[in-house]
Amino acid sequence: MLFNLCNCVAPSSLSDVGSLCSGGAGFVTAMMATLAANARTEPAKTLRGGVPQVDKLAVRMVTDNIVMQFVPTEKRDGLTIERRTGSNTSPDRAPRAALNGEWGLAMHAESVRGGETRHVLIDFGYTPEVLLNNMAILKVDPSAFDALVLSHGHYDHFGGMVGFLNATKSVLKRKIPFYVGGEDTFCIRKNPGGNFGALDRKAILDAELTLMMASEPAIVADHAFTTGRIGQTSFEKPLQPSMEIVGIVDGFGCFPEQMPPEKNTGAYIPDDFEHEIGTVYLVKGRGLVVLTSCSHRGVINTVRQAMQASGVDKVHAVLGGFHVVPPLGDDYINQTIAEFKAIGPDYLVTAHCTGDRFYDLARQALGDKVIHSAVGTRFVFEGA
Ligand SMILES: [Fe+2]
Numbered sequence: 001m002l003f004n005l006c007n008c009v010a011p012s013s014l015s016d017v018g019s020l021c022s023g024g025a026g027f028v029t030a031m032m033a034t035l036a037a038n039a040r041t042e043p044a045k046t047l048r049g050g051v052p053q054v055d056k057l058a059v060r061m062v063t064d065n066i067v068m069q070f071v072p073t074e075k076r077d078g079l080t081i082e083r084r085t086g087s088n089t090s091p092d093r094a095p096r097a098a099l100n101g102e103w104g105l106a107m108h109a110e111s112v113r114g115g116e117t118r119h120v121l122i123d124f125g126y127t128p129e130v131l132l133n134n135m136a137i138l139k140v141d142p143s144a145f146d147a148l149v150l151s152h153g154h155y156d157h158f159g160g161m162v163g164f165l166n167a168t169k170s171v172l173k174r175k176i177p178f179y180v181g182g183e184d185t186f187c188i189r190k191n192p193g194g195n196f197g198a199l200d201r202k203a204i205l206d207a208e209l210t211l212m213m214a215s216e217p218a219i220v221a222d223h224a225f226t227t228g229r230i231g232q233t234s235f236e237k238p239l240q241p242s243m244e245i246v247g248i249v250d251g252f253g254c255f256p257e258q259m260p261p262e263k264n265t266g267a268y269i270p271d272d273f274e275h276e277i278g279t280v281y282l283v284k285g286r287g288l289v290v291l292t293s294c295s296h297r298g299v300i301n302t303v304r305q306a307m308q309a310s311g312v313d314k315v316h317a318v319l320g321g322f323h324v325v326p327p328l329g330d331d332y333i334n335q336t337i338a339e340f341k342a343i344g345p346d347y348l349v350t351a352h353c354t355g356d357r358f359y360d361l362a363r364q365a366l367g368d369k370v371i372h373s374a375v376g377t378r379f380v381f382e383g384a
Helices: 028-039 126-139 163-168 203-207 298-312 328-341 356-369
Strands: 041-043 056-063 074-076 077-082 105-113 115-120 147-149 177-180 188-191 194-196 210-213 219-220 225-226 243-245 247-248 252-254 279-283 287-293 315-321 349-352 370-373 378-382
Touching: 041 126, 056 126, 056 279, 056 287, 105 126, 105 279, 115 163, 126 163, 177 219, 188 252, 279 298, 279 378, 287 298, 298 315, 298 328, 315 378, 328 356, 349 356, 356 370
Parallel strands: 041 210, 115 147, 147 177, 177 210, 287 315, 315 349, 349 370
Antiparallel strands: 056 105, 056 378, 074 077, 077 378, 105 115, 188 194, 188 243, 219 225, 225 279, 247 252, 279 287
């Protein structure tokens, strides 16, 4: 047990969590544990004094839902879509290794500014097996990573993290930052199917990463920024497929004293995703490229948050999971498309949790500026 917050008996399984001890006087153990974690946790460098700009950005889909073959590479204005035509397998290990799709998301962002290159891994997919398999085939080198970002506390985005850290911590650069949107990211979550999130803080600290709390917009690896808390500025409301609970059990969870009192109820409450963050690049002469991950706070809200945080109105591309899925129907989808028309991005790259119906209707409305993602595809944005 890493952090034992309270003097009560912890459930033996996270899936059994019904209520947690949620603070109060006399929990010296908890305070010591908090201090230990805090010693290796830093507030992120906030976005003051301007947004970094890059000359080029390449986003590789390392984990995504689907694998495709026989889709040709395409060159557009400012964007090359590098498809893995006929090269989804690993011929030296045939038929034992091929790119895998799964319900999850992980993206490798490689950016260039002048002579400087930065590598950031955003999210970790659902399983380490798929993440590590795909990284090997795609030749993504973990020793090159300058920062890691976790968008939010759902397993389809961090389930691969512990296995990834175990496999790579000996080659990762020491003390690279690991960004999360705040303490809420660590809260235990469940959905109707059971446990759907319990982020392993000990694994992050054991890998000698520097845990960065980024509830405000923050610079990432000198080249990018996170959105900070995503405001509710459009018609969208947070989609709430999961519940969260404040407290610590078996070393997992969020510290009650670092959470707002209204969430510290000792029982599961609807997840408001206040901890969710997007990752954003400003590509020279093109505009913002917004990497949305899962858009539980709303994809339009995420884009508008990126615009507001940066002071940049031109959006070049939105890439990631848009989460416009049932029970959201055509009216909601059409409203989302209308908002996108008003914002005017050059490209919408739909991945992971976007929803097939959204893709179909957006293609009808916006044509080929709507592009489907697939495992292994590399989206290369060139500055102008
Ligand atoms: Fe997701």
